[in-house]
Amino acid sequence: MALIVQKYGGTSVGTAERIMAVAERVKRWRDQGNQVVVVVSAMSGETNRLIKLAQQIQQCPEPRELDVLMSTGEQVTIALLSMALQAQGCPARSYTGAQVHILTDSAHNKARIRDIDAARVRADLDAGRVVVVAGFQGIDAQGDITTLGRGGSDTSAVAIAAALKADECQIYTDVDGVYTTDPRVEPKARRLTRVTFEEMLEMASLGSKVLQIRAVEFAGKYKVPLRVLSSFEDGEGTLITFEENIVEDAQISGIAFSRDEAKLTVLGVPDEPGVAYQILGAIADANIEVDMIVQNIAAQEETTDFTFTVHRNEYDHAMEILKKTANTLGARQVLGDPKIVKISLVGVGMRSHAGIASRMFESLAKEGINIRMISTSEIKISVVVDEKYLELGVRTLHDAFGLEQAAAA
């Protein structure tokens, strides 16, 4: 007997019919002798309906009240799914985030989970019931309703799996697993049967939207085995595992990319300690998230050039701040480009294989793709290129590293 936590997203529970289908699947797992906890999102469309309602009243609603409103979405789903399970003769009980004490901090709309009291869930499981929990929500220490932000249901599922020491946390989505890259960009993309947590983290943070990055971090931290599966077809999906280098031959697991990036450069700032802090500190103070950071020795002596990327929506704001800082620092020039993208090779295998980077740069060069920035980590090489080269770049690399073929396992 295993303890399984399953998470179904908004599309999977989008209609009464689909909720019945989810109930059937849950019941099948339970009938095989497993204990099952189900975490659900709001029915697709519901979140937008609620936001629209709020905006008819106030353009920027207070975060606390927005959470009170939004959390009703999942509450509707837990009730309906419990009914669907009971209709199929499967004992079930629903709980809101507050009821199972998913304690979070008080950062409304983007709260982080601090603790879960699993006692009530465990008692129900032991009594033979399926437990249905509202994802995406919790309560803070004052008893106020919080939400984890969009996509937070994945995090809820993983956190509950960790608290219960579940054998597996299964994330059901509208795709059947993690792919070597986005199949909409490269039709030859292949589903991975396994991927390591580190790779998944890089993939998720780089815009492969299968799993929410915080959920993956959480799962890695608490060693929760995670599996991504399809709600609509049977299959084993992709297992996210702690093992490394499962297959020696697989140097690269996938190609992630991220659209909507923008690049800012400040040229000729004094090359002295504290400069990076002065430049990025001002940006951080404005709550703008910085992604890649590159610093070079400048052509001119005793000065340095400094480049970083932000989300395209933040470009104008970041530029405004940077210009002020540049002025203070006596920088020579400020440049920017809001139309760039990032493409990354990800794979734990690349640690032990030389020549990955050069093969990557060579393939891109052959297609005439100019690399604007480079950044590397142990298991990732990222390049920034002009927006127009995104598709070509992804397909070129997918081909160059033979990702359409499964590794000889």
Added chain:
Amino acid sequence: MALIVQKYGGTSVGTAERIMAVAERVKRWRDQGNQVVVVVSAMSGETNRLIKLAQQIQQCPEPRELDVLMSTGEQVTIALLSMALQAQGCPARSYTGAQVHILTDSAHNKARIRDIDAARVRADLDAGRVVVVAGFQGIDAQGDITTLGRGGSDTSAVAIAAALKADECQIYTDVDGVYTTDPRVEPKARRLTRVTFEEMLEMASLGSKVLQIRAVEFAGKYKVPLRVLSSFEDGEGTLITFEENIVEDAQISGIAFSRDEAKLTVLGVPDEPGVAYQILGAIADANIEVDMIVQNIAAQEETTDFTFTVHRNEYDHAMEILKKTANTLGARQVLGDPKIVKISLVGVGMRSHAGIASRMFESLAKEGINIRMISTSEIKISVVVDEKYLELGVRTLHDAFGLEQAAAA
């Protein structure tokens, strides 16, 4: 400075626009120096939408899960109203029933309030905030969400007013007060400026749907001054008061009526102790509510005739049970009529005035209305007549007791 609890029903908060209008009214009360707690229902249509969703899944959903589902309706409204207040510069905070510890028993879908912890509400009021509370819902001792059943928002408002020792509990509805009778039946019906609790109880239980009967009972028990007002127009509404016989001249406050009644009679049962219990016990065991009960000496010696009324929907079921009991008791005959209505004169004034009953019977007789049953209490005389006489009966009595004129106060 007064502490006011205001309750707005589903029609009053049915759209974003109406919610803004409610916020304006609430703010006006607060700006006049009052502390205001607002209790709201689900937006009109929302409850039916949720029930339809549930029924796509299960014809008779489990009461516990139905409560989880239904309670989202008010939760949406409290968030939106708080936003609307904040949008108008009025500090506000929303609470679900669980958050302000509206403790109920565990009778899902029809729970009764046991206790309210008003500490959190009081702290917010003292901090200058308007407090917005979800009506109709609470939690039981296990922390499960409960609902008070349809119309329960009135009861929530009164219970909160009682817990806070509020100066007045104002119930805003789509009518502007309590009338001498239903204006749709008697266009000359007049709004009462005051009515006693006892009268209101009789009016409510007899089908004047302005206030929920449990709310009136609660208000009477905890001595909460209650006022019924319109959400859509200004006016002083009707105050429900503890004073008796405010105006010596007003013998009758109003005429209540109840459609959809049915009458069952068993003739010639043995006239011995325990017979009434045997007849009504079987009906009660089937959860059928009995309204009027009349017992006469029968024509035949040592037997008695027994008549009672039930809701028309329960007629067939009650008849089936009664036939069995009649058989056991060796009764002579069982009769029934599912097409009767009840009309009642209500007024604390009638206690000290003889002749009310005879004037009532005389007026009805003059119009050829045959009385089928009579039942009286201290402040009420009810008659059962054929369904077709309802309108004529109400208008005749309204006229006979001069209810269109305000009492000479």
